[in-house]
Amino acid sequence: METRANHIWVGAVTLLLLAALAAFIVWIARLGEGASNEYDILFQQSVSGLAKGSQVSFAGVPVGQVSEIALWRRDPQYVRVRIKVKDDVPVLVGITATIQASFTGVSTVMLDGARKNAPPITCETTACPEGVPLIPPARGGFNEILANAPLLLERLATLTERLNQVLSDENQAEIAAILRNTNAMTKSFADTAPQVNATLGELQVTLTEAAEALDSFEKVMDSTDRVINSEGQSLAKELRGTLESLNVASASLARTLDAAEPAAQQLSQTTIPAAEAAMRDLEATSRALRKVTEKLESQGVGSLLKGETLPDYKP
DSSP states (O other): OHHHHHHHHHHHHHHHHHHHHHHHHHHHHHHHHOOEEEEEEEESSOOTTOOTTOEEEETTEEEEEEEEEEEOSSOTTSEEEEEEEETTSOOBTTOEEEEEOOTTSOOEEEEEOOOTTOOBOOTTTSOOTTSSOBOOBOOOHHHHHHHTHHHHHHHHHHHHHHHHHHTSHHHHHHHHHHHHHHHHHHHHHHHTHHHHHHHHHHHHHHHHHHHHHHHHHHHHHHHHHHHHHHHHHHHHHHHHHHHHHHHHHHHHHHHHHHHHHHHHHHIIIIIHHHHHHHHHHHHHHHHHHHHHHHHHHHHOTHHHHSOOOOOOOOO
């Protein structure tokens, strides 16, 4: 009985020593790790390849590890990843987190974007929905491709279908015809190249002559400007005097017309009607004289002296 009791005591002491050794090892390990700060990252994307204990790096330098991965209870669209970062690492406002995937299937959390003199990320400078500060996420290049893979595949299928439509037999025939026409047009351009060169030479000569004519015109305009500037004042003075004389003559003519208006009225009321009556009498006399002359020429003078013949009387 005493032997069995001794075995129990030995076993109990051994277990206590093993527990103490494990606690000492854990304490030593934590002592080697140093103090750390916890942060949450809410990813709205796949976190495949990321696991508890995955490395957290800051600009490529290991600074911590992932301590927890779970769906966010408030919104299952997000995956909450809690990380532990050494307390001597400057996690400042402006830093973003990215999941850096690799072809081996192992992912890490990358922190980047620190700005000098920015305040540290704390519950005072950012939200703390789960009791620890939030680090905003940023999509990584590889994970961005993976997240958009369905859309990319859909667009690739659409592009392939449209390429098949464009490269159909009918369109290929049309493209071949266009190429043949293009070749013919190119050959025509090559054949007319000498004429084009000659035309360009003539155009160059024409442009040169036009430039010379423009220079001459500018010289004439300069001379005209000088003439106008030198003699313009005297010409303007003479023109002003001429206009004044014309105004005086116009006023005199107006007064003359006003004075002649009564005589013009008398002329139109009495003289002109009498003249018209005399003209009518003269016209009647001329007609009568013309008749007499014609009668003399046809019947002689006797026709004027001879009286009118009476008709014979028959009982």
